[in-house]
Amino acid sequence: METKSFIFNVVPPNKGEPKWGIVLLNAFPKKVRIFDTTLRDGEQTPGVSLTPDSKLRIAKSLDKLGVDVIEAGFPAVSEGETEAVKLIAKEGLRAEVCSFVRGTKSDIDAALKCDTQSVHLVIPTSDLHLQYKLKKTREEVLKLVEESVQYAKDHGLVVELSAEDATRSEFNFVKEFFAKGISVGANRICPCDTVGVLTPEKSYKFFSDMSKTFKDTIISAHCHDDFGMGVANSIAALRAGAHQVHATINGLGERAGNAALEEVVMALHLIHGVKTGINTKLIYGTSQLVSRLTGIMIQPNKAIVGENAFTHESGIHTHAILSHPSTYEPISPEIVGVTRRLVAGKHAGSHGIRASLETIGLHPTDEQLKEISMRVKTVGDKGKKVTDADLMAVAEAVMGLPQTRPINLEELTVVTGDKVTSTASVRLKLNNKVVSEAATGLGPVDAAIKAVRKAILVVEPIHLEQYHVKAITGGTDAMVEVIVRLRKGDRTATAMGVREDIVMASVEAVISGMNVLMANYNKRGDKQAEKP
């Protein structure tokens, strides 16, 4: 561990540019260890329950991401959970695989059956938990620590010992608790901020004291986000001498969740200049996978991985971004594996709109650009979202270009039912050639979109990145609005479909987005006004 002053530059400036930053005094470790608890605390998010297969997929992704420890689950909880933890443990991952256990022999035996390298052994320390949950005295708790840690160590396990609700416990008792655990071989200790009541100042003080007391033991921080300070408290703990942080992808976890891994890591790397083993380029992909498999949507304005974190609409911002990205981007999107998006809307300016149109080879004159911007703003003023497909259609109309599309739907048939696998067959005109494909899916929408993607695969692989659906009127005959975001290479396009039929609305949105991604006026050679 070292104490140092660090002058930070969030985005490394180009040579010759003025540097900016502040001086922080800190005692961060040289490299912070990341203990990922997405598959345990994250899975405790209300409504989340992962199959063993999904847990394995996430574990592999976390391993690639570079976390140091994967808390794979709580084997004593169910047979499915035991199977999942076993699967992950035998995958031969680079990361340490850990089982969650309480201070009981039966929990530790369940972990032993899964063959994980370590256990996260948790016993409460606050009087509140002792009295109302555990129904034990402090003396009994100390005995429990001694017996359970000893038992785990006797069976060859690495032990991370956590004090649950430590931040609402009597501090001297927390110290006594850990001293007892260490005396029988606990390898790492973690005083948990179980209900997120620390503040960065309190966290700094708490962990400074802990690290002075337990100089030779790895200390973890486990901070919940009940007051929105989980990440700040974790950083303060690390700055005060903690070595490892417990975190979850997308900040999943009990109630308001845990410290978000992506936020902690990026703050460490870019604000504090502290390393972790995380390959930040894989952050966005991992976040998307976790969101898809858990079914927990990421709020659009979520730091680092939210839909809007690297999206710009307002004219002032877009103009500045185009002239120098660091004006409004403290993090370069490619560092976390995201692509910057400029979107059209009521606040959009002509620079952003021109840049968006140029990606598809449209070069409006200044006069045309003014008209396009005005029409876009009018749509925005009506409270409507302007997708990339809308922008292209507006530009074509203003520029007098024919709205010819490379992909046109000729026919779609979907078969679905209770005991039938949903199957869709599609016939498209693709660059004037007829292409037919069929696919099965988890439901009619999935089958139909897969069939369309398969059909156009002969020309381009296009991926569906986002899919949102909402009913815009009430009743069973409601109009359904589907908005999609598609990706081809490093380009993305949004599009919308509105129909009474959800399958048709989805297919319309997907085909419309694909048409934006495949549009290339430079190649088509349509006569456009001279580039200004």
Ligand code: KIV
């Ligand atoms: O928040 C917490 O205290 C926990 C423990 C059970 C480790 O998740």
Ligand code: ZN
């Ligand atoms: Zn927790």
